[in-house]
Amino acid sequence: MFCFILLVYSHMKGLYRQQSCFIVGLYLGNNEKVWTMEEILSRKKGFAAEFESCCYHRQQAYLKLYVQTGWRIVPVYKYFKYHFINDEETRYEVLYPDNPAHLYQNVFLEKERAAFHYQYGGCPDMSNPYNQSNVLHVTHAINEQILEAEDEQDWLNVYRWLLLRNVISQGSILVPEVWRMLHSVAGQIEYANSLSDSISDLIQYALRLQERLDDDSLIRVGMNREEEENVLKRISISVLEEVKQMLRAVQDAVAYDVHTICPESQAMLNSIQIEVASHLERVASVELNDYHQDIQRPVANISEHEPL
Incomplete structure (x- = not known):
């Protein structure tokens, strides 16, 4: 575990020193607590302890950063997934939220990397991912994601999961309707909201940079650092969040x-x-919490017996 944490720390520190990207922070746990690079460098032990707890509880850990390509600034999410492999390399254990559908969502540019990933992160029995049992297993997991998104009225994600389910089953009947949904005005609004999130992240990044500047540069324009930060937050981040919420309702x-x-x-x-x-009913029918519940007990009828 320590080696894995050290590997993540060294990787993030290298990105930070290269200054070729804008690092928002490392998100740990289900509540997505954000560790900025400044906090990681100044509180190494606290960061290591929380990262270790996150892995032991099989919670997600991912790095969010922005990379500039030409005139575009692209958001990048990098997930850190800890695999514990025994010395004989005959079995492995995952210490992150396991999702069977992830295997079908990966794209590799080299066959060797795909084979290595499948060996240590594919089907547990190393069988064909498209055989009937594996497809049935991942379909059950996707069905839960679809119904959860439907309950939240998140129709764009519903159709994304439907597309993945359709592709895994090697069908194409839903492709036109998924294309219609993702290219609708709702999809365009979702893209606008993602731009709003990116702008907010970059403003927060700029504010953190300002904290490392001397106050003299802000005093020259007649405004101290605290006032400058409050103005930026009020005019930009808060307004962007309000606009995003209104657009989400329209979406x-x-x-x-x-x-x-x-x-x-x-x-x-x-x-x-x-x-x-029907699947839940079948599962409930075989889960016998009390084996006595299937035993037919005799019922005594007092009226049939003579009083003593």
Whole structure:
């Protein structure tokens, strides 16, 4: 575990020194506590302890940064996933949230890297990921994600999961409707909201840089550092968040309208709901918490006996 934490720390420190990207921070745990590079460098022991706790509890850890390519600034998410492999390399254990669908979402440029990833992060029995049992296993996991997104009225993610489910089952019937949803006005609003998030992150990054500057540079323009920071936050970050919330309501309404004109996807969602309900019933039928519940006990009828 210590070697893994040291590896992550060295990797982030190298990126920080290169100054070729804008590091927002490392997000740890389900509550996504953010560790900035300044906090990591100044509180190494605290960072290592929290990172270790995050791995032991199998929670996610990812780095968010921005990379400039030409005139574009692209957000990049890098997930750190700890695999514990025994000395004989015959088995492994994952210390992060396991999602069976991740295997089908990866893209590799080299066959060797794909083979290595499949060996230590693929199907537990090293079988064909497209055989019936493995496809059924990942389909159950995707069904849960679909229904969860549907409950939240997050229709764009519903259709993304539907597309993945359709591709894994090697079908194509839902591709036109998924294309319609993702290229609708709702998809464009989602893109606008992602730009708003990126602008907010970059402003926060600029504010952290200002904290390392001398106060003289701000006094020259007649404003101290605290006032400058408050003005930037009030005018930019808060306003962007308000606009994003308003656009999100429009996005949900538009996405639902698009969903109502997608009959194939509606039929698939109905079948998934029935499939999940029947699966839960089958699971509940074999889970006997008390083995006495299936024993037929004799019922005494006092009226049949004569009083003593």
